[in-house]
Amino acid sequence: MRYPKKLEQHADAILSSRRREAIREQEEVQNWLRTTHPAILGCQNKLSRLLARLGIAKIRRSSCDKEIEAQIDATRKELHDLMTDAQMSEDDLLPKYTCPECQDRGYIDGRPCPCRQTILNRLVYEQLCDVSPAQSCSFDNFDLHYYVDHRQDMAKTLKSCERYAKDFSKNSKNLLFYGDPGLGKTHLSLAIAGEVARSGHLVMYASAPHLMAQLEDAKFRQSEAGMEYREIIYGCDLLVIDDLGAELVTRYTQSEVYDLINTRLNIGIPTIINTNLTMNGIYKLYTNRVASRIAGTYTEVQFQGRDIRLQKRVEEMEAHEQKAQTSHIWRAATSYPCGKNPQDDGRAVM
Ligand SMILES: [Zn+2]
Structure with missing residues (x-):
């Protein structure tokens, strides 16, 4: 490797x-x-x-x-x-x-020596944690209670992702995580990435806009570091592309996405793509060549439910509101008329 x-x-x-x-x-x-x-x-x-x-x-x-x-x-x-x-x-x-x-x-x-490989694997994982919240995204803290109407489906998805990470090999499937924003696609793909990196594989993670910018820079500048990045992205054991479709889609990115997906398919090394687009959306945004390569070779995993980030924000606001109300009731219960300090009367306050 x-x-x-x-x-x-x-x-x-x-x-x-x-x-x-x-x-x-x-x-x-x-x-x-x-x-x-x-x-x-x-x-x-x-x-x-x-x-x-x-x-x-x-x-x-x-x-x-x-x-x-x-x-x-x-x-x-x-x-x-x-x-x-x-x-x-x-x-x-x-x-x-x-x-x-x-x-x-x-x-x-x-x-x-195997000890050198162990050190390298740890460094790869630390590198993954540097560029993503990998450490805070695990299977254990994937909270199913937010998927009110789709809990069973998401429980199945969680199980199959855990299995995927546990049994990961170069023959593992390519996965297409799709669904609206805030439904846990990044969380589960990072949980897989973390597990696979810890088991000794070279895992790379990048958002599509960042990835395209880096690959373009490497291609045109031809710097040694850029070429090395390009080679690793094309050849690492597992690549996670987050938020495909968020990049500026140009003729260059169309061709780069196709090259990347196609090369990795030809070598036989898996990729996980997260996207807010449906397969129809992918056909609309990309050329037929890109879309049909994804449609024909990736296993689609749908994420359904209500935006978890939004639900968490509502929970926080409600908690804040409740705290404010409790504090108001407490102030009202302990306040005295005319702003008199009870201690002035020599009375103890319970
Ligand atoms: Zn050694």
């Missing part, structure tokens, strides 16, 4: 810092041993010299390797006894790498 160059550099910087920290801590242990247990350090140095001699002897096929091996065994035992007396283990002398397999180098025999 190809990751953005910036993320690769960031991952390597994290690995280097881990390695430096492990070595620094080991040096601190060595300094402490030098003053408190010099015999341990002497024994450790002797063992290192013997191991180096054994290596040379083996290369030269020298006959004295058996003798060196015996000295190594004896020194190991001596070191073990010294460590036991000091209530330490031999592991205490080694650097504590976060990943012992690659010693925080990120590579084993020239091949990337």
Whole structure:
């Protein structure tokens, strides 16, 4: 899987810092041993010299390797006894790498270590959170109570989105989330994106206007960063295009949307499109070529109900109103005629 160059550099910087920290801590242990247990350090140095001699002897096929091996065994035992007396283990002398397999180098025999992939996956998810409210959009906080007349349908949609994220692979379907604004399309697509990113896939998310502007800029400026962005958008494991149709539709964007959708279909990597348009609306706004490619290859998922953002605003206003009324009643109940302060009369207020 190809990751953005910036993320690769960031991952390597994290690995280097881990390695430096492990070595620094080991040096601190060595300094402490030098003053408190010099015999341990002497024994450790002797063992290192013997191991180096054994290596040379083996290369030269020298006959004295058996003798060196015996000295190594004896020194190991001596070191073990010294460590036991000091209530330490031999592991205490080694650097504590976060990943012992690659010693925080990120590579084993020239091949990337799984720990590097884990770091990259975390960075991809953090990047997704930087450009979208991914962290606040989960399956758990998708609130079905707002879908008064369509609760069953939306419960089914929620379940199938959870399944989609859980079973995600490069063979997953392309999805077209459509419906009026404020019905949770962005929320559910970001919940999928977050889950898929956390499971180790490269996920990109962009609103259609931003995406088109970035791709156009990359195409015409030909900057290295722009070309890299373009390549990743075209090749990432999952792409979420939010609000298709909100961009300024021109001949350029028509052709870019077609290229993007078509390329990803040909490679066989899934895309999720959110739009306020129906399929008819897509046919009206885009060329037949774009619309029929979407109609023929995307699974349509309809979002129905009343604008949740509006419902939340009404709830907030009602709550505010109620609070204001309660406060008014309380003020009326505790006010005294002629603005007299009850304390002036020496009476206690309950
Ligand atoms: Zn590793």
